[in-house]
Amino acid sequence: MKYLTTIGAVKLEFEVNPDTRPFGIELLKSSVKMDCRQLSPNSFSLLIDGKSYFLTITENDGGYAVTVNQKTVDVFVQDETGILLNKYGLSDSSSDTLGKIFVPIPGLIAKLFVSPGDIIEKDQKLFILEAMKMENEFTSPVAGTLSSIFVKTGDTVNKGTLIMEITI
Amino acid sequence: MIHKILITNRGEIAVRIIRTCRELGIKSVAVFSDVDRTAPHVLKADEAYNIGPAPSTDSYLNVQRILEVMQISEADAVHPGYGFLSENADFAETVIRAGLKWIGPPPEVIRLMGDKMAARNLAVSVQAPVVPGTTEPISHIGEALERANEIGFPVLVKAAGGGGGKGMRIVTHADELEAAVNRARSEAAKAFSDDRIYIEKYLEEPHHIEIQVFADTHGRVVSLGERECSIQRRYQKIIEETPSPFIDSQLRKKLSETAVEITRACRYTGAGTVEFLVDKYKNYYFLEMNTRLQVEHPVTEMVIGFDLVKEQLRVVEGKRLSFPDKPLHPRGHAIECRLYAENGFKNFAPSVGKILELDFPQGPGVRLDEGVRAGQEITPYYDPLLGKLITWGRNRTEALERMLRSLQEFHIVGIETSIPYCLLIIGHESFRAGKYCTKTLEEISGSLEKQGEQLSENAAIAAGVGAIRRDIISTPAPAAKTPDQNQCSPWSLQGRRNGLR
Numbered sequence: 001m002k003y004l005t006t007i008g009a010v011k012l013e014f015e016v017n018p019d020t021r022p023f024g025i026e027l028l029k030s031s032v033k034m035d036c037r038q039l040s041p042n043s044f045s046l047l048i049d050g051k052s053y054f055l056t057i058t059e060n061d062g063g064y065a066v067t068v069n070q071k072t073v074d075v076f077v078q079d080e081t082g083i084l085l086n087k088y089g090l091s092d093s094s095s096d097t098l099g100k101i102f103v104p105i106p107g108l109i110a111k112l113f114v115s116p117g118d119i120i121e122k123d124q125k126l127f128i129l130e131a132m133k134m135e136n137e138f139t140s141p142v143a144g145t146l147s148s149i150f151v152k153t154g155d156t157v158n159k160g161t162l163i164m165e166i167t168i
Numbered sequence: 169m170i171h172k173i174l175i176t177n178r179g180e181i182a183v184r185i186i187r188t189c190r191e192l193g194i195k196s197v198a199v200f201s202d203v204d205r206t207a208p209h210v211l212k213a214d215e216a217y218n219i220g221p222a223p224s225t226d227s228y229l230n231v232q233r234i235l236e237v238m239q240i241s242e243a244d245a246v247h248p249g250y251g252f253l254s255e256n257a258d259f260a261e262t263v264i265r266a267g268l269k270w271i272g273p274p275p276e277v278i279r280l281m282g283d284k285m286a287a288r289n290l291a292v293s294v295q296a297p298v299v300p301g302t303t304e305p306i307s308h309i310g311e312a313l314e315r316a317n318e319i320g321f322p323v324l325v326k327a328a329g330g331g332g333g334k335g336m337r338i339v340t341h342a343d344e345l346e347a348a349v350n351r352a353r354s355e356a357a358k359a360f361s362d363d364r365i366y367i368e369k370y371l372e373e374p375h376h377i378e379i380q381v382f383a384d385t386h387g388r389v390v391s392l393g394e395r396e397c398s399i400q401r402r403y404q405k406i407i408e409e410t411p412s413p414f415i416d417s418q419l420r421k422k423l424s425e426t427a428v429e430i431t432r433a434c435r436y437t438g439a440g441t442v443e444f445l446v447d448k449y450k451n452y453y454f455l456e457m458n459t460r461l462q463v464e465h466p467v468t469e470m471v472i473g474f475d476l477v478k479e480q481l482r483v484v485e486g487k488r489l490s491f492p493d494k495p496l497h498p499r500g501h502a503i504e505c506r507l508y509a510e511n512g513f514k515n516f517a518p519s520v521g522k523i524l525e526l527d528f529p530q531g532p533g534v535r536l537d538e539g540v541r542a543g544q545e546i547t548p549y550y551d552p553l554l555g556k557l558i559t560w561g562r563n564r565t566e567a568l569e570r571m572l573r574s575l576q577e578f579h580i581v582g583i584e585t586s587i588p589y590c591l592l593i594i595g596h597e598s599f600r601a602g603k604y605c606t607k608t609l610e611e612i613s614g615s616l617e618k619q620g621e622q623l624s625e626n627a628a629i630a631a632g633v634g635a636i637r638r639d640i641i642s643t644p645a646p647a648a649k650t651p652d653q654n655q656c657s658p659w660s661l662q663g664r665r666n667g668l669r
Contacts, residue, residue, distance in 0.1 A: 003639075005632035007623065012632045016640070025633050032629070036637045042525055042581040044634045048626055055634040056525075056581050064638055066631040070576055070588045073623055075635035105518050106548050131548050132518045134402070135355060139515070159520065 002028070004083050006076040099142050099166035107131030109155045109163070118146045120166050127163065144168040170194055170245045170269060170481060175213070176234055177249030180539030180555045181463070182209035185247050188477040197241040199234060201227035203549065208541050215241055222549045228252045231259055238266055245269035245484060247477075251551060254460040255282050269484050273438050273459050280434055281457040284328050284366065287434075291454040294429045299445060299453040301368025309346050312367060316345055319369050325349055327356030328364035335359060336403050338370055373448035373605040375414050376400065376455075379427035380468045382479055383436045384489045391424035392468050392476075392491070393498050398606045399593060401516055406586065406609070407593060408464040409503040410471055413564060413602025419450055430457060438483045439465070439476055448605070463506065463556070466537060470502035470560040501567040502560045505575065505590040509552040512589025513620045518552045521545070524582035529574035533560045533567070546583050554585065564602065568594060592616045 003014045003025075013028040025034055035047040044055040056067040063076040111128040114120065122143045129136045144166040151163055172195040175182045182198060186209065189196040198213035203222040210216040217237045220227040227233070229252060238246070246263045248254035254272065257279035263270045272278065281287045285305075288298050300319055305328060306312045316323045316339070325348045327335030335356035337348035349365055357363040380392040396412030397405045415423070427442035434457070441462045443455040465476050472491075479489055509519045526542040538555035540546070546554070559574055561567030575591045596612055598604045623631065 003636045005635055007628055007631060008621070010623075010628050012629060014632065014636055016636065025636055027629055027633075034633055036633055038637070038641070040525055043579065044637060046630050046633055048630060048633075051626060053627065053630040053634075054579070055630060056579065057634050057638045058524075058581060059638075059642070064635040066635055068623065068627045068631050068634075070578070070591050071620060071623055071627070072584075072588065073621070073628075073631055075631050077635050077639040079639075104514075105520055132550070132552055134518075135351075136517060137515065 002080045002083065004078045006078075007073050099144055099147075099168050101126060101138065101140070101163045101166065103129055103138070103157055103161050103163055104159065105129070105131045105136075106159050107136070107157060109151050109153055109157060110135060112149065112151075112153055114146050114149075114164070116146055116148055120144055120146050129157070138163075140166060142166055142168050170485060172197060172214075172241065172243045173245045173247050173271070174199070174234075174238055174241060174243035174268075175209070175247050175249065176228065176253055177247075177251070178204055178207060178209055178228060178539070178550065179553060180537045181249035181251075181461070183212055183539055184537050185249060185477055186212050188475055188481075191475075192478065192481070194481075195243075197237065197243050199228070199237055201549070203545070203547050207544065208539055211541070217241065222547065224252065224550060228550075231262060235262065235266060238263070238268055243268060245271055245481075247271040247480075248460065250458075250460050250463055255458070257282065271438070271480050271484050273436050273440060277434050277436055278459045281436075281440075281459050282329070284326075284456060287456055288454070290434055291430055294426075294433045296426045296430055296454045297452060299368045299371065299455070302366050305364035305366060306349070309349060312349055312365075313342060313345055316342065316367050319367065322370040323367050324370045325352045326366055326368065327352055327360070327362065328366060329356060329360035329362035335365075371445055371447040371453070373607060374398075375412070375446040375605050376405070376443065377412055377415065377423065377446050377452075378441045378443040378458075378462070379423050380462070380465065380476075381427050381431045381436070381440050381442055382476075382483070382489055382491070383431055383438065383440070384483045385437055385486055386488055388489055389428050389432045389436070390489065390491055390496070391428050392472055392474075392496060394420060394423060395462075395464055395467055397464060398604055399599070399609055400606055401512070401609055405464065406506050406508075407504065407590065407599075408467055409501065409564075409567070410467045411498055411501065414605075415446065415450075419446070419452070423452060426452075426454065430454065439480050463553070464504050466535060466556060466558045467502040467504045470535065470558060471498035471500055472496050473499065500560055500562050501564040502558060503564075503567045503571050503594075504556050504558045505571060505594070506556055506586065507554045507578075507590070508586040509546045509554055509583050510586055511584040512586050513617050514584075516586075518548065519546070519584035520548050521583045523580060525579060526581075527577070527579035529557065529577035531570075531574065531577075533570045534558075534574045535560070568600065588620060589616065592619050 001016050005012050015026045032049050037045045046053040058065050063074050066075045107129040110130045113125045120140045123139045126138045147165045147167045149164045174197040175185050186196040196213040198209045198216040199219045200210045201222050219233040220230050246268050253259040257275040260270045260275040302315050322340045325337040335352045337352050339345050339348045353363045376397045377394050379394050383389040394412050395408050395410045397408045399407035439461050441458040444452045445455050446452045510516045522545050528536050535558040540554045559567050559570035571594050578587050
């Protein structure tokens with residue numbers, strides 16, 4: 001069975017042999033030898049042509065956060081069905097979550113710099129979240145128009161709260 | 169003689185103090201908030217008492233509850249660590265009035281040096297250079313503007329009771345001054361219930377260098393050398409080292425002498441730190457004195473070979489300091505990385521959650537002062553410092569290589585940490601060359617962020633394979649398959665259960 005992994009702009013195709021799974025994973029159009037072993041719920045050892053990698057893998061927004069050599073990347077995995085769905089434009093597009101601004105930590109909305117209808121530039125200051133006794137400034141990851149704000153100054157918000165939405 | 173010490177702190181510093189108590193056969197008493205019942209300091213201490221709900225104002229700053237624990241536990245001394253009540257003169261007085269020994273300088277010295285203006289005046293009285301700036305808190309924005317123009321932009325807006333970057337703002341243009349003053353004021357009012365604001369000169373390529381001082385009750389005051397603390401984010405230190413690669417022996421001597429004079433002038437006892445700013449022309453200015461043990465004290469311990477907590481206890485017991493009479497020469501080089509629960513690549517956003525897996529680095533020249541354990545929940549209530557990694561080497565290169573090696577050995581799952589960021593800083597040419605100032609991190613952060621995203625081709629393949637493997641494990645196997653064909657061992661089944669929790 002074919003699998004496609006996406007790390008940023010890098011896409012790699014793998015062939016997974018169902019009879020020997022989960023060990024039989026091969027990179028398509030390549031002859032590298034791989035040996036992948038699970039060490040604990042979240043850590044794996046991988047030998048690629050003898051080179052040793054220690055991986056930490058946790059689930060993350062429909063994909064996996066993979067740490068290798070102390071670098072963490074988001075990896076999205078699609079199997080054959082997923083690849084086909086994607087080809088015919090049937091899969092969920094992830095772009096509609098891009099303009100949604102969530103907070104990664106609980107805290108207090110100390111200040112809002114923008115209001116609905118504002119044209120937002122990438123890296124523009126959006127709001128200040130007070131958490132761990134620090135004022136954390138949040139900037140926009142995208143450019144667009146601010147369509148709505150779901151909080152007001154002084155609100156206490158939980159981890160994962162949707163703060164505002166930017167239409168790209 | 170001290171028999172039992174109450175430690176009014178948490179995290180790595182509480183654990184570090186407990187370790188010294190153990191070595192000396194002194195009983196340790198921990199205090200904990202509701203969310204810290206199973207934190208390492210509680211598990212490691214001989215006794216532990218709950219002092220209230222999670223917010224620190226209800227627990228670690230709750231003097232009433234702490235007083236009760238002093239009585240219940242029959243402790244004969246209090247070690248405040250750093251932060252929380254460590255520089256609270258009223259608390260020190262309360263401890264002394266309750267008949268216990270306070271492991272720190274006398275309350276009046278804490279009060280004096282904790283007031284930035286009083287400390288500055290004291291420094292001036294012993295001819296120590298100070299940064300040009302306002303000597304009275306500014307009362308209104310018009311005055312702020314006038315004084316800032318006299319000093320010359322850029323200026324630094326800072327709070328009287330401030331520290332660790334809270335309530336501090338750099339202002340480069342006059343039109344930004346009002347907003348900066350207001351924000352510093354509001355942050356300061358909230359953080360330390362004191363909204364007095366000062367303005368001072370902002371220095372060129374400044375280095376943050378501090379001198380560890382120690383004074384006993386027999387009139388002896390010593391300098392234990394400097395710590396270079398210029399790698400900072402939001403004015404908070406991340407990496408410290410000693411000796412400083414920036415200063416020469418002549419400047420080292422001047423800084424040490426100035427620090428000792430200030431320490432003597434304020435009638436200090438115990439461990440203290442005199443902080444200086446040194447600009448690129450090697451002009452140095454007294455900044456402030458921290459009247460407590462510093463977070464970064466281990467780098468000094470590594471190169472002088474003395475346990476500073478033991479020396480603190482000697483001073484409190486009225487003994488003489490055990491440092492030799494001749495000037496102390498550091499042996500080798502030590503570097504410390506602070507490990508925070510935060511993502512250096514996402515504007516240092518704090519990370520909370522449960523630590524699912526945890527492996528610490530080991531091996532030659534490595535010291536870890538940790539305050540967390542596997543299975544622990546990192547909450548948003550306290551400082552996000554998880555611990556400190558300190559490496560020692562015969563020279564700077566060896567200490568640096570050991571730091572790179574041991575940072576790579578860390579394995580933490582469940583929360584984001586500053587480890588990847590520290591690795592890139594330590595590996596960066598400016599750090600390797602020892603050519604950096606307090607502005608360097610800000611200047612190189614863009615290039616660090618880019619590096620943080622780059623994976624080698626093989627590493628990308630590895631990440632892909634791992635993610636597929638993990639995806640297969642977490643996706644239920646097709647019904648037709650028997651467990652045998654899936655090669656599911658009892659171990660991997662258990663692993664899957666653990667993964668699902």
